[in-house]
Amino acid sequence: MSRVIGIDLGTTNSCVAVIDGGKPVVIPNAGGYKTTPSMFAIAQDGKRLVGHLAKRQAITNAENTVFASKRLIGRRFDSEEVSRSAQLAPFSIVRGPNDDPRIDIEGKSFTCPEVAAIILREMKHVAEEYLGEPVTDAVLTVPAHFNDTQRQCTKDAGKIAGLNVLRIINEPTAAALAYGIGREVEEKIAVYDLGGGTFDISVVELGDGVVEVLATSGNTFLGGEDFDRLLVEHLLKEFESQEGIELGTDPMALQRLKDAAEKAKCDLSAMQTTEVNLPFIANDANGPRHLNLSIDRETLEGLVTDVLGQTLGCVDACLMDAGLTVEDVDHVVLVGGQTRMPLVQELVSEHFGQRPHRGVNPDEVVAVGACIQGSVLTENGGDVLLLDVTPLSLGIATFDGHFATLISRNSTVPVVKSHIFTTTRDQQEAVKIRVMQGEGEQAVENDLLGEFILNNIPRARKGEPEIEVAFDIDANGIVSVSARDLATQSEQSITVSARGTLSEEELEQIMVEHAEFELPKEK
């Protein structure tokens, strides 16, 4: 039986792990690094570059290098998050036929699942090189707060990359699984996951070989990239005040700035001050200009305090959902590269009243958890069971535009819940069931997953018919909804096939196109 790999598909970096010799192993790529930048480029000569190769040439080829595409996946082109990304991205983001954002490089338009697939395929290659055998089964991770569309897009990406995605699990859950394996104690932990693009907080209970997620919360558009963006904006402002030149319109200058900002941010985790030197960043009538600025830790911390404040708000909300207080938490586990920042560690320590646990590698732990879940599913391996929750509430839109929750967020899956609804007009013969996901009180604030009509309700005065609506989420996260008129027992149901942003045909076509990038079979 072929082995199952776990892939942490990150906003900035991705990581792959596998169980080897009974122990989870993080697989280094060809360059010897255990994480691979989630970047993709088309070089001047038309060659496709992924990972470090793409990152290295990003400055000279900024318009054709894609990064942080995870922030776009599964979103609508008109959403605020997409326009915020578009402002700073040197590559061009265009509207796709399904109102999805697509990335235009070298005259070819790429969908977000496609870009993700290119990175996933790279991770698959890394694993295949290491194991010396083909790999098809994988467990992928997503931020806990990803909605159904974003999850489905990630699944589609796996499919395009030639992977059989056994399961999509939540990143903090994976981290908890990796942390909890082999620990015999009963404890409650909080996983604080601040990655490149997203923030998640989960409260997890461990014991008796069970990892039970109590609650999860987060923000899918808050992460290290925002720190970089704030720093870039700061540098642009400084440069403009010194030299009077606006750099924001020059893609190459922006890419250089972004790179430098990321590096400076990392440096400042270890040092108090650092220099940003970017010679020949601009030209004007007076000749070439150089950017030469020094930044200290306090400046950076001042820039990001607001953003970090938001994460602590999420932490409190999550603890409340779990019915716990900070005192009930036995350990805090930090996940994601951004948690290396001293300010993050300080704020978290202060908030929980304890130093965070230092036993796990924040960059690798998610991939490790994913591969553990893979082996749990396939080999009954490791005497551990993960009880995960659904991160967003599910319900239906009521006639007055409100949202009626049936399965509230943080319910353990699989789960089934039902509720009786009725008609709102006399002689009403049909009702439309609109299945929605989200936390808004108004239906319009939430995502529409699907809709269907229950017919043949016997004519009666309003309020008399009894219509039972049942929501069911299975272990794979697939939602099915049924509505039944209790008088006639007539029943309608749908499986809410989580819709990605790609149609079946598009997916097929892209899979064919991408098949040529498969490694040639050896032997």
Next chain:
Amino acid sequence: MREVEQVPQLTAGWEDKASALTPEEGFLLSRIDGRTPWGTLRSIAGLPEERVDDCLEAWLRDGLIQLIESRKIVAVPVGELAVDSGLELPVEVQQRALEVERLLDGSYHELLGVNRDSDARSIKRSYFKLSRDFHPDRYFGRDVGPFGDLLDRIFKQVALAYELLMDPITRTELERSMSSAPSAPRVQNGQPQKFSKREWLARMRQQFKLPEEVLAERRLRARQLAESAQVAEHQCNWKEAGSCIRLAIAFDPWCDAYKQQFAAIQVEVNRLRAEELLREASGAWDSHSLSQALKLYEEVLHYRPADAEATDRAAQLCCELEEFDRAFEFAALACELQPEAAAYHLTRGRILRRNGRRERAVEALMTAQNLDPQDTRIRDELKKARQSPTRARGGKR
């Protein structure tokens, strides 16, 4: 007396012989599916057993049905699973699952194996243990056959029980409702004891549920019959159409379209019958067999209760036969149905005159004259009425 195990089956071409069935017979016929034994038909037809026997015997004689060897119907197991060592699920787990299944309808405490004194910690322990045994992930990608559904149901119910018992508010409520009916679990020795009406109904339905293939066959037959009915309709063979669609309804009583089709055919059949009767009635009148004609008009009125002309005719006939009370009733009805028709008021007036009610006769005839001042018959009748003597009320009948 027939053997109750014998199974009647419809013969080929039975449709040609089945045209003159009553609705009850149609229903009985529709239950003959080549699977249901004679004895069962007796008890499900809703008719006296002798009646069922008579019908079946008659149909057997007419070649509508034949008797075949009883076929064993493979029972579709409903909620009955058995341990199957061929599955990729340990036999012990299967047995445990079947044991827990019986607890699904019982109390949450029993399902989790805890009692009122159990603390949160032991409830959680128990939940974790059950999860480790029955969570679908434990058997991911393995062939667990029909147990897949059961495991899923068990886990969902266990998770619900855990959720309710871990919440102090719902737990208190649950335990209060338990103490009002002191430890009355609905499952004792594996026997269900107490169900709400809805649960009970659901079980009963499940029990009497026909195998889907039988239902499909019935629906198919009903559709064929409805099609024959349509063909007959096109040929204006209404009687045939009517009996076909009546059978279709017996085969598939759930389809409203057939009932509508039946109603439409019925309207047409009634119209034709009424017309036929009218023709016969006027023929009878012409040949002076008045009481025969009256009878026919009465039958017409059965089909067309709002036919003013036929009502008027009936009134005139009653009058000729000197049945004045009925005559007056018919006449009054005709006037009510079409108050603007002078002729009907004339009839009423004439009846009143002949019954010796002068004043009211004059009144009715005045109405008629107002409506149609030119009519000489009305003028003559009015003259006669004014000259007629007033007889004692309720005179000759």
